[in-house]
Amino acid sequence: ILTNHDTQSIGDLCIAAGAGCAMLRRLLSSPSTSTSTYAIFPLRRILSAAAPHISPNPSGFAVEEYLVDTCGLTRPQALKASKKLSHLRSPTKPDAVLAFLAGLGLSGADAAAVVVKDPKFLCAKVDKTLAPVVAGLAGLGLSRPEIARLVSVAHCYFRTRPIVSKTHYYLPLFGSLDNFLRALQRSPCLLSxxxxxxxxxxxxxxxxxxxxxxxxxxxxxxxxxxxxxxxxxxxxxxxxxxxxxxxxxxxxxxxxxxxxxFLSEEKIAAKVDYLKNTFRWSDAQVSIALCKAPFILKKSKESLKRRSEFLFSEVGLEPVYIAHRPIFLSLSLEGRVRPRYYVLKFLKENGLVDRDLSFHTAVNRPEKFFVEKFICPHKEAAPHLAEDYAIACKGEVPTKTKNGPRKLVTAYGTT
Incomplete structure (x- = not known):
């Protein structure tokens, strides 16, 4: 229940808010009106309706508008970034930073990307922080365009002095700036x-x-x-x-x-069990496969399952054969293994290659070798083979598969 003292205080606030609140004050202070009648209204709602809008930045500098109009951020990006820049009172520092980035060769879009990742970059001191960092990196032999690329990847770590000493260590280790930046894009923690x-x-x-x-x-x-x-x-x-x-x-x-x-012992053990069950391998056979192709531990269960079904059901391979040749499990099934199998099968069925030719040999060879060995020599006998193989490598079904096998043209006529 509102007391007379409460209603008087609310009335004073409303007067401070402006003439528009005079009516509310009169209502609250009117002797003909019971205060209990208005007690059912949330006090917060009354006050919020009466209170004037106060800018979060008393200086009048509209940070969010600056981020949109000057930095090129989208409205949602600017709203998020402005929360970290509410202390800014003028565009002086941000203007200096943007000019500095432009001097390095960063485009407006590149500078915007830096601000999105690290809004406080706009608060960095050009003379005491950014300029000395650039000078130190230039001393390592980096050009201004290279330094600009580093800014785009390093973000907040660029505005700290240790970036110079760490870049000095990483460049010889990674062998090139390109390699270093590729790793840095995946893990900026290299700089922290x-x-x-x-x-x-x-x-x-x-x-x-x-x-x-x-x-x-x-x-x-x-x-x-x-x-x-x-x-x-x-x-x-x-x-x-x-x-x-x-x-x-x-x-x-x-x-x-x-x-x-970064795989736990439990996950590795579970994947080994899955390999044994899916490919019908013994302990010895799964060890052979992993020694030859340890990266199959990274393959998804769905991917391994599809490969096992194809190699067992369509190709007819034995578990021990696959264990000694795990390359089948690492290469693309749709883009390489399956298309080459169908080419080899077609050539064998039509007597164009030795029937004992190893499927592993056909799959394991580089693309250029495979085309020169298994496609080009048969242009006359199988004029559509190259086209069908190219279609199959894209994961599509060649016309011959949809409408029946194409006729094989040979030197002795059509079969």
Whole structure:
């Protein structure tokens, strides 16, 4: 229930809000009106209707409008970013930052992308932060366009001084700026992780495992967390790869390490059981397959199931044959394995190749070799073979499959 003191206070607020609230005050203070009549209305609703709109930025600088009109952000992007820039009182700093980015060669769209990822980039001090960073990177031999590319990927880490020393370390390790940026796009944590306690110990250990810097880069571009994770966990990954039967220094050690990276023991055991059941492998056979192609651990169950059905039902292969040739499980079923099988089957059925020619040989060869060996020599006898193969490699069904087999033209007529 509102007391006389409450109604008087509300009335004072309404007067402060402007003449438009005078009516509400009169209603609340009128002696002919019972205060209990108005007690049923939410007090918050009355006050919010009466209170004047107050800009979140007392200075009058409309941050959200600036982000839309000057930075090129969409309205939803600007609304989200403005929450981190509510302290800005003028466009002075943002204008200086945008001019600096333009001087590096970033387009308006590139600058907008930086702001979306890191709105506080607009608050960076050009003279004390950004300019010294650019000078340090230039001292490493990076050109202004290269530095601009780094800005677009590094975002918030670009406005910290350690980026110079870390880039100095990573460039020789990754071999090129392109490789470094590819890894950085996947894991910006490369610029936040501790070089001395995490990155360098991991690199040293991987080298001790027999990996060259080139091998380390091949592992870390797709899985850059291999460098930024706790060194003890990296050691556990190496031990897991060795338990698959792939020792350090072996040719397949790098793919094995990449395959088990960040997979738990439980998930690896479950995938091994699935492989054994799906391909009818014994313990020895699944070990053979994993030693030759550890990356099949990364294949989805659905993908493995489709391959097993094709290789067993259509091709008629035996489990032991597949175990010793797991390349069948790593190559694209629709884009390579299936189309080449149908070409080989067609050629064998029409006496154009030796019937004992290995399916593995046909599948394992590079595309150029396969076309030159199995397609080009038969242009006259099978003029549509190249076209049908190209269609099949796209995952489509050739006309001959839809409407029956095309007639084979031979030197002795049509069969």
């Amino acid at each position: 992780s501790d070089l001395g306690k995490v990155i360098k110990p991991n690199v040293v250990f991987l080298r001790e495992c027999g990996l060259s810097d080139c091998d380390i880069v091949k592992v870390c571009i797709p899985v850059p967390r291999m460098l930024t994770t706790d060194p003890e966990r990296v050691r556990a990954m190496v031990a897991c790869a060795e338990r698959l039967g792939v020792p350090r220094g072996a040719g397949m050690f790098r793919p094995a390490l990449q395959a088990v990276a």
